[in-house]
Structure formats: C-alpha cells, structure tokens
Amino acid sequence: MDNRKKGVILSYLYLVIQTVVNLIYVPMVLNLLGKSEYGLYQLVASVFAYISIFEASISSGVLRYYCNVNVSGDTKKKENILAIARIIYRILSVIIVVVGLVGIHFFRIYFKNSLTEAELNESSIMLVILIINMIVTMSNAIYLATINAHERFAVLKILAIIVQLMQPIICAFVLVRFPYAMSITVIQLLLNCMVSIYRFYYSRTVLSVTVRLHEFDSNLAKNIILFASSILLASIADQIFWRADQILLGKMYSTTVVAVYSIGAQIYTNFSFVGTAISSVFFPKLSFLFSQKNGIEKISELFIQVGRISFQVVFLVLTAFYIFGKEFISFWVGKYYMEAYYIAMLILVPFTIDIIQNLGLSILQVVNKYNFRAKMYFVSAIANVFTTYFMARTWGGIGAAASTGMTMFVTSGLILNIYYQKIIKLNVVLFWKNILLIFVKLLPVVVISYLGNEMIQLPETAIFLIIKMSLYSIFYFSVLYLLVMSDEEKNILKGIVSSIKFRRYKS
Structure with a gap:
C-alpha cells in the first residue's frame, strides 16, 4: 500500500x-469544568x-x-x-x-x-x-x-x-x-x-x-516569506470566520453562550476533517504533476476524482447529522445545548463546498496563485465581522452562524469556483456535474431515511440511536456502491480493503 x-x-x-x-x-470536560x-x-x-x-x-x-x-x-x-x-x-x-x-x-x-x-x-x-x-x-x-x-x-x-x-x-x-x-x-x-x-x-x-x-539565499528567503504571507493572510481570514463568532458572543453575552456555540463549532470542526483527510496527502503529487507537460489538465482530473470521493464521504456525515443530529446532541451534552444543532447546520451546508474542493487550496499553492484566495477571504472575513455583529445582537449564536454560513457560500461557493474555472483552468463545470449526479442518486436515500425516522417512533436511548445510524450508513453505502461509484472508485475501495485484510493476515 x-x-x-x-x-x-x-x-x-x-x-x-x-x-x-x-x-x-466533551461531556466529561463540561461536567468537570462547568x-x-x-x-x-x-x-x-x-x-x-x-x-x-x-x-x-x-x-x-x-x-x-x-x-x-x-x-x-x-x-x-x-x-x-x-x-x-x-x-x-x-x-x-x-x-x-x-x-x-x-x-x-x-x-x-x-x-x-x-x-x-x-x-x-x-x-x-x-x-x-x-x-x-x-x-x-x-x-x-x-x-x-x-x-x-x-x-x-x-x-x-x-x-x-x-x-x-x-x-x-x-x-x-x-x-x-x-x-x-x-x-x-x-x-x-x-x-x-x-x-x-x-x-x-x-x-x-x-x-x-x-x-x-x-x-x-536572500531571494529564496524572500520568496518563502512572500508565498507564506499569502497563506498567512488567508489563515487570518479563516480564523476570523471560525473564531470571531465566539469572541463577539463572549463580548456581547457571556462565556456560557460561548460554551453553547462552541458545541456547534466542535461539530463542524470535526466535519472538516472528513474531506481534508483525503486531500491533505496530495501536495507532493500536485507538485510533481505541475512540472509535467499538460500538468493543469492532469491536476484538473485529480481535482474531480478527489472531489467525487470526498463528497461521497462528506454527504454521508452531513445527512446523518441532519437526520439524527438533535437526538445526538441530546445524548451527547444535553438538551440545554440543542441550539448547537441549528448553529452547526447553518455552517455545515455551505462548508461542504469548501471541504470537497479542499484540494483546490493546495492547487493554488502549487501554481503560486494563492494570493487571490488570501485577499478575497480577508476582505470577506472583515465584512463578516460586521454582519455577524448585527445578526448576533438580534439572534445570538444562530445569527452569528447564519452570517458566517452566507459569507462562506459567496466566497467558496461562487467567487472561488469562478476563479478556478477562468484563471486556473480547472474544469469546474465538469466537477459540479459529477457532484450533482451523485447528489441526485443519493437524495432518495436521505428522504426515505428522514421520513422513516420521523414516522417510526423508537425509545429514545443511545443504543437505538447507534442502531439507526448504523442502518442508515449501510443503506447509504449499498446505494453508493451499486448506483454511484465509478469502476475506478470501486477498484480503489477494493484495493484498500484487500490491503487491510492482507496486513491483518500477515500480523
């Protein structure tokens, strides 16, 4: 492997x-710290x-x-x-x-x-x-x-x-x-x-x-600093997106309100790892592809391939939380934190775009065009602070999350995709055709599961919640394998499973 x-x-x-x-x-720390x-x-x-x-x-x-x-x-x-x-x-x-x-x-x-x-x-x-x-x-x-x-x-x-x-x-x-x-x-x-x-x-x-x-080499040092400066600017913008909400809420309300919001933040932070787990290992390969003839075309193919796989995994987590999220939060930290469900959902939906296109950020670094993303995110993040302030004053944590979610959709969902298509020459149109086709094929799974969970009333226990989530995952992956996955994706999955079995057998 x-x-x-x-x-x-x-x-x-x-x-x-x-x-x-x-x-x-999290419940342990909440209980011990208060x-x-x-x-x-x-x-x-x-x-x-x-x-x-x-x-x-x-x-x-x-x-x-x-x-x-x-x-x-x-x-x-x-x-x-x-x-x-x-x-x-x-x-x-x-x-x-x-x-x-x-x-x-x-x-x-x-x-x-x-x-x-x-x-x-x-x-x-x-x-x-x-x-x-x-x-x-x-x-x-x-x-x-x-x-x-x-x-x-x-x-x-x-x-x-x-x-x-x-x-x-x-x-x-x-x-x-x-x-x-x-x-x-x-x-x-x-x-x-x-x-x-x-x-x-x-x-x-x-x-x-x-x-x-x-x-x-002063020129090399300068290039490292200049390149890193664009990453730094974008990182500051990212932190404004993810952290300014809690800082503003702490100023306007109290640390208790921050605690509720942070539960929602825990959810979308863990969610981010679902997609980035795949894209995070491709930076060296992108550097190699870019040095080859027709490098951008090869990178574009990889961008679509990684995006498809990321979406198949991310969509499972997103929809599972949509269906079972309220029950999950109730058992996890208690009904007092139920507002965290809505906070998380307001951010998870637009955040999905950013996660499945996470490889695009590495591509921008490789082709040395990251500065655009840095400037765009910094400006939008500053604007988001003002909209968050006014919306949080009226709707509290829900308003703060809605402001951040809308800003993310405009930047990652619209502006950055146009830049990928027009400037970097990635085939974004084909990317979204692939994602839309996967979405349409999997949507009936989500609808049937949601209605089933609403209509069939089972005892509200952690065991039944785990059983329901497990059954949903089996249903999802069955449809995914039979109707959605390409032959190449099935071969990748089989290769991973075979490698795991072989390593287990050897041990």
Whole structure:
C-alpha cells in the first residue's frame, strides 16, 4: 500500500477515534469544568488561534520549495532551504512573543466588562502557556515539513492518534484534582513537546535530514516569506470566520453562550476533517504533476476524482447529522445545548463546498496563485465581522452562524469556483456535474431515511440511536456502491480493503 493510501486510511481512523473520544471527552470536560470554565477555555483558544496561524503559514511555504528540490534530489539545496527556514522561524518566534504579550494586554481590556477578575487572570496565564506552546511548535516546523515532503503521512497520523487518545485520559485524572481551563493548556503543551521531540528524532535518524546553511539565499528567503504571507493572510481570514463568532458572543453575552456555540463549532470542526483527510496527502503529487507537460489538465482530473470521493464521504456525515443530529446532541451534552444543532447546520451546508474542493487550496499553492484566495477571504472575513455583529445582537449564536454560513457560500461557493474555472483552468463545470449526479442518486436515500425516522417512533436511548445510524450508513453505502461509484472508485475501495485484510493476515 502506498504512502498516500496509508495516510488516507489513518486519517479516517484518526477521525473515527477523534469522534469517539469527543463523545466522551466533551461531556466529561463540561461536567468537570462547568459551563463557565469551559466557555473560558474556548474563548482563550479563539484568541490564541490568531497567533498560532504563523506556523501553518510559513510551514506551507517551506513545504512547497522543499518539495520542488526534493524531486531533483539536490542534498545541498535541501539542507540550505531548511536552514533558511529555521532562521525565518526564529525571527517569527520573537515576533510571536511580542504580539502575544501585547495581545494579552488588549484581551484584558476588551473583556474587562464581560469576564470576572478571576477569569481575566486565569485567561492571561493560559495565553502565556499557549505562547510557549507556539514557540515549541515553531522550532519543530521544518521537521514537520520534511516528513510531509517525504510522504511519510502514516507517521504524522499515528502521532496524532496517540495524542488524541492520551489527552482525554490525562485530562480525566488532572481535572478531578485541578478543575480549571488552565489545566488543559498545560497538558496540551506537554503533549506538543512530546510530539515535537519525536518529529525531530524521526527526521534526523530515519529520513537523515540535515539542516545546514551553505549560503544565505536572500531571494529564496524572500520568496518563502512572500508565498507564506499569502497563506498567512488567508489563515487570518479563516480564523476570523471560525473564531470571531465566539469572541463577539463572549463580548456581547457571556462565556456560557460561548460554551453553547462552541458545541456547534466542535461539530463542524470535526466535519472538516472528513474531506481534508483525503486531500491533505496530495501536495507532493500536485507538485510533481505541475512540472509535467499538460500538468493543469492532469491536476484538473485529480481535482474531480478527489472531489467525487470526498463528497461521497462528506454527504454521508452531513445527512446523518441532519437526520439524527438533535437526538445526538441530546445524548451527547444535553438538551440545554440543542441550539448547537441549528448553529452547526447553518455552517455545515455551505462548508461542504469548501471541504470537497479542499484540494483546490493546495492547487493554488502549487501554481503560486494563492494570493487571490488570501485577499478575497480577508476582505470577506472583515465584512463578516460586521454582519455577524448585527445578526448576533438580534439572534445570538444562530445569527452569528447564519452570517458566517452566507459569507462562506459567496466566497467558496461562487467567487472561488469562478476563479478556478477562468484563471486556473480547472474544469469546474465538469466537477459540479459529477457532484450533482451523485447528489441526485443519493437524495432518495436521505428522504426515505428522514421520513422513516420521523414516522417510526423508537425509545429514545443511545443504543437505538447507534442502531439507526448504523442502518442508515449501510443503506447509504449499498446505494453508493451499486448506483454511484465509478469502476475506478470501486477498484480503489477494493484495493484498500484487500490491503487491510492482507496486513491483518500477515500480523
């Protein structure tokens, strides 16, 4: 089984584990911390997200240039790129410390009327811990890029699975004794240190990665920073989309309202991993295809293929939540949080477009056209802040979610698709013909299942909910395999299943 298939399989395994863990972890944390402390944790995480995007931005720039050189096999250039990137990271670490400390000051001013003095003091300490966490991540980012460039996705996914399993176990023991939001940030810092040490060890010993400055190429450094700047701008816009709602609600209402909204946010955040699990492993391949003759045509074919597979998986999750979501939330966190269902649905529907076209973001990076997406998202995100403010004042969390959902539809659903078609020359028309055909074939499954769930009244227990969701999944996949999947998609599925069986037999 090749590295990409391993990466996709492990990504979905991680998604399943993450979902199961969250089913236990979120109610546990809510019970141990209480709504106010949990809301405070989500609020601080929202603010810190703006600082943490620096690492992801520069890492993308390093990955792009390192992948290009890795194909040629020039060891000297690879060492030099990583050395230059390390210098950039060190400078950014200083900037993050300065920005973080200033941010803490303004955080206290902004929330002084909506948070208690104790909450302000605790949140300030949490932000300091998160800044330290970010410095650890920054120092390790070049090794993350090298592991991705060598397509060792399995290593990264296994690490993510280990952390996903360890965090709730450690939290369960610690929060009983220290039931504070700050405790979670300390645990996250320790786990991140563990992961960073292993990435360093793996890159140096297994991949034999060496970081050595042969000459400081100012032009390369400039290109990395310029490329990363567009990623950074888009990342800031993304964080405004996903985090501004909670910050505004925290200012206008209370941490309790933020806690309710954050439950909806947990749902659409987990939803995002369903589609990105596939597209996240294709960056090195896109770089290779782009260097070939008729590269865009080949990339366009891959864009459609990955989009079809992503939609088949994403549509199952979206429709299952539509049918059973209210029951799920009731059992998961309680009927008090039922508003989270509507918050999640208002964002999940337009977000589906962004998820199934997630490979398009990597394509923009490869063809060096990401700057358009960055500028467009930044402008629309700022506009979204204003519409969210006015809509949230009237309809609370529902209004905030509706504003964000509408903005996403205009940007990802309309503007970006036109750009893909006209400028990048991807065959977007054919892409949506494929998606529409899949939708039409699967729609009867959704309608029949929804009506059946409404008409057949079963006892409201977790066991019956699991049975209903399992039956729906079987019904969905049966129709999907018989009427929707192409021969190529069936062969991919058979290959994955055969590989899993073979590996199990060998073990």
